[in-house]
Amino acid sequence: MILPHSFFEKSTVAVAQALLGTVLIHDALEGPTSGRIIETEAYLFKDDPASHAYRGKTKRNAEMFGPPGRAYIYFIYGMYHCFNVVTGPEGTGQAVLVRALEPLSGIELMQMRRKTTDLKALCSGPGKRVQAMGIMPSQNGSSLRCGPLTLCTGGKTGAKPMPKGDIVCTPRVGITNGAELRLRFYLKGHPLLSRRCIHAKSTRRARCDLV
DNA sequence: TGGCAGATTTTA
DNA sequence: AAAATCTGCCAA
Numbered sequence: 001m002i003l004p005h006s007f008f009e010k011s012t013v014a015v016a017q018a019l020l021g022t023v024l025i026h027d028a029l030e031g032p033t034s035g036r037i038i039e040t041e042a043y044l045f046k047d048d049p050a051s052h053a054y055r056g057k058t059k060r061n062a063e064m065f066g067p068p069g070r071a072y073i074y075f076i077y078g079m080y081h082c083f084n085v086v087t088g089p090e091g092t093g094q095a096v097l098v099r100a101l102e103p104l105s106g107i108e109l110m111q112m113r114r115k116t117t118d119l120k121a122l123c124s125g126p127g128k129r130v131q132a133m134g135i136m137p138s139q140n141g142s143s144l145r146c147g148p149l150t151l152c153t154g155g156k157t158g159a160k161p162m163p164k165g166d167i168v169c170t171p172r173v174g175i176t177n178g179a180e181l182r183l184r185f186y187l188k189g190h191p192l193l194s195r196r197c198i199h200a201k202s203t204r205r206a207r208c209d210l211v
Numbered sequence: 212t213g214g215c216a217g218a219t220t221t222t223a
Numbered sequence: 224a225a226a227a228t229c230t231g232c233c234a235a
Contacts, residue, residue, distance in 0.1 A: 052222095055222085055223080058222075060221060060222080074221090076220080077218075077219070077220080078219025078220045078221090079218055079220090
């Protein structure tokens, strides 16, 4: 079942947690790929200096201010793309960065795109994940409820909401502003999460709590 | 294993 | 100049 519009209208933190365990599917020309979301980060619109929306709307972050349930894809570090799910009321500028997936289907295609057979290296970070699934920058702003890129749960995906006790909450990775906010969520003890992410510097300093 | 340089666009 | 990243190379 495709995630309903109402799913994305909850608070960004709630959506970041609820996305864990759901399945992202990309039907690309070369073939389908899919994976189960195991790591997310929330980016808020105010009191969050790490958010692209913090200083208001720009050409780059415009899609972040669009309706919830769409993709916000941006270019970073001159090399990589990151994929976000827009959340909250339209115009506020909030999103959830989808960091890591557990690959489910199209694994051979992912291995070709990533030039590695190591399952751990396919989708264990935001840049890798976009590359593995063949997500294109032109898909920025596309709906995640129809089209080639969709978010699903239940039904044939077998995905179910995760119990709160399975979700760990830590500071976000790779930021300096707002590093104390614990807005990163992942499934406790998942074997495909990179050790580097779980023990990231910002994480080591602060507590890692269950939600 | 842990740390860091380098790839290079977007924004402040 | 620093960034919501990743890889490869280095030292221990």
